[in-house]
Amino acid sequence: MALAFELNHIHKYFPNVKANDDITLAVEKGEIHAIVGENGAGKTTLMNILYGLYQPDSGEIKINGEKKVFHSPLDAIKNGLGMVHQNFMLFSKLSVWENIVYGAEPVKLGFLDKNTARTTVIALSKQYNLEIDPDAKVSDLPVGVRQRVEILKALYRKAEILIFDEPTAVLTPQEQTVFFEVLRNLASNGKTIIFITHKLNEVMAISDRITVLRSGKVTAQLKTAKTSIFEISRYMVGHDFTFNTIRDECPIGDVILSVKNLNVFDKENFHVLKDISFDVHEGEIVGIAGVAGNGQDELIRVITGLSSVNYIFGNILLNASDITFLSNRFRRETGLSYIPEDRTEVGSALKASVAENILIGYLDNSQIVRNGIISETQLTIFCQKLVAKYQVKTSDIHEAAANLSGGNLQKLIISREMNHSSKLLIAEQPTRGVDIGGIEFIHKNILEQRPQRNGVLLVSTELSEILALSDRILVFYEGKIIGEVNRDQADENKIGMMMAGVIPQNS
Amino acid sequence: MENVSFLTDPIFLNSIFRFVAPILFAALGGMLCTHVGITNIALEGFIIMGCFGAVLGSYFLKSAFLGVIIGVLFSVLASLLYAFLKVSFGADEVVVGLALNLFCSSMTVFLLRSIFKVTGSFTSPDLKGLGIINIPIIRSIPLVGPLFSGHTVLIYISWLFVFLTYILLYRTVFGLRMRGVGEHSEASATLGVNVHKTKYIAILLSGVLCGLAGAQLSLGNVTMFVEDMSSGRGWIAIVANLLGQSLPLGVFLSSLLFGFVTSLSFRFQGLGWASELTEMLPYIITIISLILVYIFSDKKRKRPSKEILAYKNEQMNHRIDG
């Protein structure tokens, strides 16, 4: 069978990480090929290289046996590649046909040939069984249909190889079924399909072959018919080193945070959190595991009071107060600290100084702020102590926070938040970008919350981190808590499968 | 006491499109910029450059037609400067607009004094203005006649441009690409469109249109150049564009509205009506319409699906402003 494309010995470096490490992959024409892996495994980077968005540091790309170099997506498109990104690149105010022909418009007598464009689009949609109204405005279309527009865009440009990045992430179950039909249809028409996903049951349902990536390397290449979810997740999940965390026994106390029947509809009225209920107790670390994009973000934002969604149903209680619709300020005063995922856009103000970045958390400290006036000396003393205690490497607390390295900025934010020793600490990806020594230090501090009778809600896409720290693990999948596992029964594989959407038969 | 018979007075009717044309030209120019994602507040500056250039050209080249050409040239030069700062340097839209306005207004006065050696205004019997064109047959129809006939060629051209801009935006490849650039420039770039070039062209086109607006003011409405004779029409044009939702027909209608209100206020000045109050109208109307647009789109976005309604009936809830 002819090879649609080959990626040979692809290497790609980014400043702190090797995203693709000697990846070799060959896909046949007409094949549906799945690329799976956890967050940060390197899947999107690899496909971006194939599509010309990035250039590999070394290695080669072959299309139909010919060596190619892509300087931009335009080169890739010319060679028959098409990509449907996770975040659609559509013009919502334009119509379907305008979106599809944009950049490659048919022309008649110097004018835009609307008729030819429309008929071409209609013909294309019939040929591939992709029902579409060419005149509809994209903003009026449901997400599943918008995806079809993206597909038609690629097909219009004569794409033979179609790449999908997390295609079912925003689709409803019904739309997903339809989508699989579309894929099968495309494949039977001779198109080669690659899709990136973390959802293993989908992989089993639709793909011919699977490549598993972990930490930038290929860990397995499997024939779908001959493998199982268990095997795939074994290759997906795994860690490069074990966290050496010493845990003491710690009894659980009262309930600090109680989430009851939380149902949330986001800005697009998408049902992003489905009937979420759980508690966090004193002395307990609750870990939320799951691939990014399954509702964890929205959950944390709703709990911290920083959300902008359309509808919230249910209750959130913090220290017995119903805080569901109260301000973030009130929640913080009631006993909440929050280490956010986005450290540069949310957790800090890069142009401000280190000291100013700390001050935001201590405006109610009567030593530092007296009658609305800031005492520079007290602030300096306080910050220097804090920075020393949490090992933040900074030469001058008056320097801009932008000068700090990523890891140090993270430690700065952590120092500010954890110094409160609040009843509830919410930590999102707390050790992302931090060196090994820093990770150990941060983990030690998180664990120390337990004997202080505080509770921690930990969100991390690093399964190993969740496993090292949590007393209880909740696994999120498509907006639901798909499973709950206690520490002593926690098993990497089991959790990995849940993260991929598979409910275990026996707990 | 109000005598509304003036509404049928041919002089009044004839004045309407004279006031509409400059606003319409400039608003169409602003519309093109909006479609590439630029809020151009330098229209006022472009217009005054057009006013001056037109007088300069007509005086020295002894022809109104050439005057218009020079007026357009002056305005396009100003727009080129604007584009250079905004697109190539990435300067802040509002600051650049304000700077250009200041530059154009002071530059025209400076040139007025340097070249013509006068202050305040310049006119001369040698200055060739735009002639009035009377359309046969139409001119004799009561009411319609004075309204549509007896205008300078530029006023007729302003109507033409409503169609031309429509065709440009919705019937040409370039227009489609413009609209894509304005909405999602990243997507446009990945599909092979030169975003910078597209923005430059849109801005230069607005320069052309504002130049025509200025020429109509200094060679059509009157035959002279007066300092700051654009007197806020550039700002009204911005408002007309906002109110007209950046659509050619909408812009035409709102320009018509504001032009009509202006001619009304001129008419009423002698009769003791408060011209100031009528001049306030365009701005107030625009703010109200901006508010209404927001409320409508917000309601539409939050319209609850069946699923959500089920929850609403079941339990208490609050909607959070998203």
Place this chain on the structure above:
Amino acid sequence: MDSRILNFWKAIKLPLLAVLGGFVLGALLMILAGYNPITGYAALLDGAFGGKRSANLVGTLVRAAPIIGLALGAGLAFKGGYFNIGGEGQMVLGAISSTLVGIYSPFPIWITFLLSLFTAILVSGTYAWICARMDVRFKIPVFISSLLLNYPANYFATYLVNHHFRDRASGVVQTQKIPTGLQIPKIIPNSQFHAGIIIIPVLVIFLAWLLKKTEIGYKIRMSGYNSKFLAYGGVDTGKLEMGLLFASGAIMGLVGFLEVFGTRYRYIPGMLTTPLYAWTAITTAILADSNPLGILIAGFLMSAIQNGGYGMERMSEVPREISRVIQSIIIMIICAVSGLRGSLLRSDKKDS
């Protein structure tokens, strides 16, 4: 200590370059138009700072007061990341409302004086506050609403004077004079330099202190850097925006009040808009990067350029507009370089 000097130099580099560039290009323009830049600039300097018994210098200071005042108001909002360009309208409403209170108030002089001042601040503060409210509630960017509201304010003030409160006796479109007891005395004889001008440098120091040393100043500055960060830290950014814009507008009203009660003693339509105080103030604030002390210097500089322009025209042949041309070139250089650097006000996508 070292880093403070470094910071100062970094802050001053661009404005300095821009001013230099403005004057160089201005000289070029003069040459092209057939004027002698050397005599021209010499006349400019004299027009700004010289004159009989330094009369021109006094004039420069007098003009600088409203420019600096308005720039402080605008700069305060800019610092928080909100582009209040409605200073002209806010100032006019403050001026007219306080004038009318001053003329028609039945209360004793001292109470009336305070009442007028209070009215100016309240009215213009509220007018600016409206823009903030519409941003919070309807997501209408402050720069659009404040810009649009300039004109109704101006027209309304003119309407009031023209049709209701005209001083019939004088035959000119203006209000009566405010009672003599309310008129702020002139400090320097034979000039427009009145006691109220002293408030301006006081205001500069106050705002500089406020921004640097107080909690509210900290919140304003952080809002300008990253308002998401503030919200994350528990600060109500909506309330901050509304309060900030009220304060910004209030300062504009104060300036309007001082111009009426200190220089002309009546409201004359156009007295505040013809000299283009508000627009010069905005360019001043941008030149000084919204720093109060910088605004003091930049405002004085802008006033000198403007006042010097008048003198330049008297003594040499160069039209005084060259000063405004130079001002605009200065701003263009600044925004071009800032554009290259990536941001002028905020990296947030808040406005526009």
